[in-house]
Amino acid sequence: MALIVQKYGGTSVGSIEKIKAVAERVIETHNEGNQMVVVLSAMAGQTDGLINMAKEIDPNPDSRELDVLMSTGEQVSVALFAITLKSMGHDACSLLGFQAAIHTDELYGKARIHDIAVDRITENLDAGRIVIVAGFQGLNARGDITTLGRGGSDTTAVALAAVLNADVCEILTDVDGVYTTDPNICRKAKKMDFISYDEMLEMASMGAKVLEIRSVEFAKKFNVPIHVRSTFTKERGTMVVAETKDMEKVAVSGVAYNKNEARITIRQVPDQPGVASRIFDPVFKAGILVDMIVQNTSQDGFTDLTFTVPKGDFYQAMKLVSDVGKDVGAETVLGDENIAKVSIIGVGMRVHAGIAKKMFAALAEKSINILMISTSEIKISCIIEDKYTELAVRVLHDTFGLDQEHAKEENF
């Protein structure tokens, strides 16, 4: 008898019909002799509807009360799901964040889970019930409802799997696994059987929206195996697991891209100690996340500084940097929204040489100019003109043989 935590997203429970289909699937797995904890998101569209009501009152609604409002979405899902299971003759019990004792910190809207007291869940499991937990919500030390931020139901599921010591945490969604790259761009994209937590983190942070990034961090920390699979088929999906020796045989596991960044360059900055800190100070204070930063070696006491920010923060960042640019005596500040980031990801990079060179050469062969480069232990990212994004993704996918059945040996 296994203990399985399953999480279904908003589209999977988006209507009464879909809820019934999911209930049948849950019952089938339960009838195979498994204990089941089911984590649900709000029905598709509900969360946006609730936010819109709040914003009609106040564009910046009070964060404590917004969480009270938002958490009703999951409350509706779990109640309807429990009613469905019971109407099908299966004993079930819904638990909200406060009932499942999901304790979080104080940060409304983006709370982090501190601990979960599992007594009530295990009592219900032991009584043979299917336990349905509202995703996305918890309770802080003041006894207030908190929410975990977008995608928080993934985190709820992984955290429950961790504390319950579940055999697997299944994330059921509208895609059937994690792909070597975006299948909408590259028809040759292949579903991966396995991916390591670190690779998944790099993929997720690049906008592969299969799994919320914090849930992967959580899974890695507590070594929870995640199975990403389709709600609508029984096919095996992708296992997100701890790294194995085998994984390093493949140099590159996936190609990711991100069109949601913009670039800012400050030209001819006087190269003095503390100048970078002065430039970034107002940007950080405004809560803008700076991704890539490149500073060239200085010439004649001046240097160029380039960095990227989310597109949504571009205009604010330009304003702030232009002001501070004058203060530090820089020549000019340039902005560019028409950029994209393409990355190759793979734990094998640590043991394979020449990967970066191969990437640059492949892009050069298609006359794609590289505007910025950044690297980590298991990722190489290049900023390019955004019109080349799709071409670059396809070229890199081919170059590293990700369409091959046994990519392992053929990467090099």
Added chain:
Amino acid sequence: MALIVQKYGGTSVGSIEKIKAVAERVIETHNEGNQMVVVLSAMAGQTDGLINMAKEIDPNPDSRELDVLMSTGEQVSVALFAITLKSMGHDACSLLGFQAAIHTDELYGKARIHDIAVDRITENLDAGRIVIVAGFQGLNARGDITTLGRGGSDTTAVALAAVLNADVCEILTDVDGVYTTDPNICRKAKKMDFISYDEMLEMASMGAKVLEIRSVEFAKKFNVPIHVRSTFTKERGTMVVAETKDMEKVAVSGVAYNKNEARITIRQVPDQPGVASRIFDPVFKAGILVDMIVQNTSQDGFTDLTFTVPKGDFYQAMKLVSDVGKDVGAETVLGDENIAKVSIIGVGMRVHAGIAKKMFAALAEKSINILMISTSEIKISCIIEDKYTELAVRVLHDTFGLDQEHAKEENF
């Protein structure tokens, strides 16, 4: 500085615009130097929408889970209301049933409040906040959400006023008070300045939908003054209070009616000990509420038994009584759905003689036949043909001078 509990119904908070208007009213009362606890119902239409979803899954949805579902309606109201108050610059805090520590018994869908631990409410009041409590919901000893049944928000408000020792419990609604009778039927109906708890109970049980009956019982038990008034004006409404000596000066305070009953007559029942009990046993077991029961003096060892049941239960009751009628050897069972009950109500009846005679005479004068009569200490009810309901109400209203400014002296 007074402590005021205000309750607003679903139509009063039925849209963002209405929520804003209510918020302004609450702030005004708060700014007059009062501490405020505001109890809200779900936005009009929400509760029905939620029930319909559940019934789409199961016509008889699981009661525990239905309460989880239903309680989201009030959760949405209080969150939106708190967001509104805060956007207007007033500190506020929403509390759900579990946060306001409203402890109930186990009966999902119609739970009764056991006790309320007010610490969290008073802490927030002391901090100068307007406290917004979700009506209709509580928590049972298992830690499950319960709801108090239709109109339960009234009960929440009165219970809070009782435990907080509030100066008044204001019920704000879409009518401006309690009337001597239904103004839709009788244009001469007058708003009452005062009504006693007992009179209000009789009015409420007759279908005067201003106040939920359990909330009046609660108010009577804990001597909480209730002020029924309009959400949309500042006019004084009707105070529902403990009986005073003055009140007995008026023989009749109001005229009520109920078209929602049907009559069942069992003819020629052998008059033996235990026969009434045998007849009603299946009806009670089916959970059907029998209102009026009349048994005539028997003749030749046989008697007729007549009683009324809610119209919705009429066919089931007829079936049950027909079956048991055969068993006990009754001649026949007759049913009649075209009846109505008209009642006159007043604590003054206890000290004024001849009220019943005056009522019967007034009906007779208009050729309205009385089918059944029942009396209590402060009420006389007659069953009549339902087509005469409006006429009977108007005649009785006139007969007892309820349209007079100083009805007190003129009743007799």
